[in-house]
Amino acid sequence: MDIKSIWQADTAFQDFPKLDESKKTEVCIVGAGLTGITAAYLLSKKGIKVILIEADRVLSGVTGHTSAKITAQHGIIYSELIETMGEKKAKQYYQAMQETMHFIKNEIKENQIDCNYEEQDAFLYTNDNAYLAQLDKEAEAYKTLDIPGELTSEMPLEIPFKKALKMTGQAQFHPLKYLQFMLEEAVKNGTEVYEQTVAMKLEYNRQHTVLTKDKHRVACDYLIAATQFPYIDHQGLYFAKMYAEQSYIVSGKYTGKYPGGMYINVENPTRSIRTATLNNKDTYLLIGGENHRSGESTEEKLCYDNLKAFAKEQFEITDISYQWSAQDFTTLDKMPYIGPITDDDPSIFIATGYRKWGMTNGTLAANIIADSIAEKDENPYNELFSPARFASKPMLKNLFKFNMEVAAELLKGKLDFIPPGTIDDLEINEAVITRVKGSRAGVYKDMEEKLHVLDTTCTHLGCEVNWNSADKTWDCPCHGSRYHYDGEVLAGPAKEPLRKLSLDD
DSSP states (O other): OBOSOHHHHTOOOOOOOOOOSOEEEEEEEEOOSHHHHHHHHHHHHTTOOEEEEOSSSTTOSSGGGOOOEEOSOOSSOHHHHHHHHOHHHHHHHHHHHHHHHHHHHHHHHHHTOOSOOEEEEEEEEESOGGGHHHHHHHHHHHHHTTOOOEEESOOSSOSOOSEEEEEEEEEEOOHHHHHHHHHHHHHHTTOEEESSOOEEEEEESSSEEEEETTSOEEEEEEEEEOSSSOSOOTTOOGGGSEEEEEEEEEEEEEOSOOOOOEEEESSSSOEEEEEEEETTTEEEEEEEEEEEETTOSOOHHHHHHHHHHHHHHHSOEEEEEEEEEEEEEEETTSSOEEEEEETTEEEEEEEEOOTTOHHHHHHHHHHHHHHHHHTOSOOTTHHHHOTTOOOOHHHHHHHHHHHHHHHHHHHHHHHOOOOSOOGGGOOTTEEEEEEETTEEEEEEEOTTOOEEEEEOBOTTTOOBOEEETTTTEEEOTTTOOEEETTSOEEESSOOSOOOBOOOOO
């Protein structure tokens, strides 16, 4: 089983050096995913000097693990936005997605990017009577907002369902081939790219200065935090205004005749369906879903098993060749935070909270931020997606709910009874939570039978991490921090690794 996504297995990127000295630039972008690369591409075309740094390798994060649907159909969203924000803003959200889709299509067409771009109809469906009313309500929202769509009792794909909401003119593509072009163009335009370069904090001198883990500095006029979670908070309290979810995808070669379309249901467990072309010849089916809050004490292997069972039951799948997971954040009102990190510092930008719809939201973010920096006419969506936007009653209700859940997880982790004496039973490639010298500890046995013993207290705000058996990571249920089995940080908001412990007396 290949642990890479189908996109990563099908795309090779050049290696970029690690930053080994301090630098100055006009714009520093932290995070080489879709948002960071698109922003670098747009800014470099304007002659703006950019340095792009990435903690791992380019496109190794969420963008490399996406389902890559280019769509404005983001689940049940428009009826909710009408209720919580009003028709005008709900309409603006749809218009922003439409313009972003056109941007992607035009870039591909004008630059003749070979990235398997295909226009498809998108279907939001249910096979549960309890969700029919929600689907009807979303269809009414489409009518209210003049969104082309229709309720239907027929879908091209023969899977169990009772009703579907169709949105025409959507698309799918190969995201890494698309971004490979943008990255190469940005480099041609003078963008400097550095991999294996971890941004740790922001210093405030005459210029903003990004301090890396290796103590090098990047001084800049503008900073774009294009990481999944803003690596700086700057009094924005974003860890308290978002929650993290994990989702999973399995993929195998499809031998049947696929009728077209992209599909996602509205009930749980989620089932997202689309096809992709590998090696420009073979058709693969992508089945996604099994979403859950990151760091929950669940058996992640079962998530993959459930998706594989669905794939083999419903489709002609010869074998499951790829499986991967992704984490993404949801904001208080389900719209991303895009723009200045706080009202009093317009030169530091964040882009986060894409709610698993990163192809459109991430591209939109790059355009909004690039417009602000390049001093063009003000982007019409600045206010709508502003991180400092007004906290409505539903947002305040969710803020309370999110943080009550965090408090519950914090208390649960501290009070959990951990039975002693389980380390001796560990198999290779497995982990256990136990007690070491009276403290809660996580112990993992690697392929060489070496034990990695860690304090399970998250270095962000002290919650207790749980073992992710599918990805071999330690995940925090409070704010979504993720750690490698050796304790190193894979995803924030945590910046420091888990503390290593010793089994020796």
